[in-house]
Amino acid sequence: MRQGAPVSSLQINKEKGRVLDTNKVFNDGSGTVNIRRVYDDFLRWMPSATRTEKPMMHISLNPHPDDRLSDTDFTRLAHEYMEKMGFAEMPYLIVKHEDIDRHHVHIVALRVGTDGRCISDSNNFYRSKNICRELEKKYGLKPAEREKITPDMPIRKVDPSGDIKRQVANTVKMVGMRYKFQTIGEYNAILSLYNVRCEQTDGRVNGREYHGLVYFATDDSGRTIATPFKASRLGKFASRTAIDGRFERAKDKIDIAPTKRKVTNVLAIAADKSDFIAKLKERNIDVVLRYTDEGRIYGVTFIDHESMTVLNGSRLGKEFSANAINERFNNPANANTDTPDVVVPIVAPTIEPTPENTHSDNTQEPDNTQKSGGQHQSQQPAVTQSSTDYGDYDFALPGLDLFQQGQSFNPDEEEFRRRMQRKKEKGRRPKF
Incomplete structure (x- = not known):
């Protein structure tokens, strides 16, 4: 099941998303939204006292790319899903995204009743999965199969016209499975061949210290082409803990x-x-x-x-x-005069690794997969809900503006940076 990001007014009002409908929340029918007005509406339904730390929930429903649903179909589907999940009486917002081939809807809802009690999320994953299967059959939708990650699958550059999140997730997973690296700089070097970049994020959220990773899809020049993805949206294999673990395990495996x-x-x-x-x-x-x-x-x-x-x-x-x-x-004394000042990459290779290379480093972080015929695969319903993400009721991409980038220097680069800094400081000293 796939996880999406909370919806921001920027995403909605700049044609990356469109409001289809709301439940007990103001909607002027224009397809855009005043996020402050919606926020105030949610607050009005919030009880004055509750023990629930995260009163909002976020759901993403993703039909198979071959299923082209109308806005009416999407709206009916979303409302029926929320009713079956027990949220029919709660305020929520339904937003359709068309920025990738796989059209999908996001639902942001309050999960705390007026009595202060949280709507039960017991066995949410299994309940949601069963509901999605029911809706597939009712509406004649195709069951969607999660793309299989196989030993011979080539790693390709991110295609801006495709499902960027899925491509970034697959790239991160396959790079982590197959390659050995020991620093964030080395990790980024291999990711850059496939137009992906990773940055460390460190800070505090709701009083808790946070150390995470954020991933970016880029073009060939390294410019960001899509909203960044928190590691938690891609999967455990992309997390700071998982990547730090790979750094440690690589130390004993690398032969230079x-x-x-x-x-x-x-x-x-x-x-x-x-x-x-x-x-x-x-x-x-x-x-x-x-x-x-x-x-x-x-x-x-x-x-x-x-x-x-x-x-x-x-x-x-x-x-x-x-x-x-x-x-x-x-160095001018040694360099060929025809040598260009800037080397522009490096075409990403189509790698067909051997099984020995693909499995050596992947036993530590299991996926939600089942073995079938010697290959990993998992079935995903056509109407998929990634897992409910109970976030704060700030609809901006959570946390990105709160964090400061962590350091990612290798010793060579750090030594060079310090030397250049000393030269600048020396040049600023007053002359007497």
Whole structure:
């Protein structure tokens, strides 16, 4: 079952979403919403005293992409779902999203009655699943199968015209299953090949300390193309705990020798930076270079698709660090005059990993899957509800504006940053 994000007035009023209907909440019929007015309406139904910490709930209903429902069908479906779940008398808001091929609706509802009691969510997952199956049969909808993650499935770049959330989730899951990395920088290097970026978020929410991850879909230039996704929306495999666990387990599994041998051989014969990148690609290694605004290389990461390892240059040795690679290719005395100032990537490879590579690091975090015929698969009803997300009644994407990005420097980049900072400070000293 899929989880969606709470709906914001920005998402609704800028044509990413449209209000279909409401229940006991103001609706002027325009398809847009005054989020403050809706917020006030919810407050009016809130009891003056309740022990429920999270009085709001969020549900996402996702029919199969082949099922094209009318607005009337979606509205009827949503109301019937809420009635069967026991929320017929509660205020709620139904919003339709059409920003991806899979049209779907979001429902934001109050889950606390006027007597202060919370509507029971006992066995919500199973109740919801059974209700979805009933609605599939009643409305003749297709049962939707969750995409199978198989050992031979290639990892592809995010396609902006498709279901971005599903693509990001699949990329994160497959990268985590197949590759070994030890820092957030190395993790981002492999994700960047497929137009995904990860950022750490640290802060406090409702008085509780929070350490999480947020994922972004990007274009080939690294610009964000969609609303970011909290790790919790993608699955446990994308969480900070899961990724930190992969960092730890990778330490005992990585052998740098095969990668170092290949990079050493190529570095010895490369005519220039472009030749270096091309020859490494012939050996199934991608290199991600990071530049300052002045064109200096301050970060280098090697991605070996044979050994399934991601390694910052400094892990291979000092001669492969960002400083050394910059001197080798960007120093005017050594660089080829035809060498471009900026290396623009690196085409994402179509990887067909061996089973040994795909299962070595995936035993720690089980999915909600069932084995069938030797492959992992799980059935998902056509009308799917990801799991109810009981969030605060702030309909903005929760928490993103409260957090500050955490640090993600590797030693090479940190040393370079500090050196440049010292130079700037030295330049600002008054001269006597």
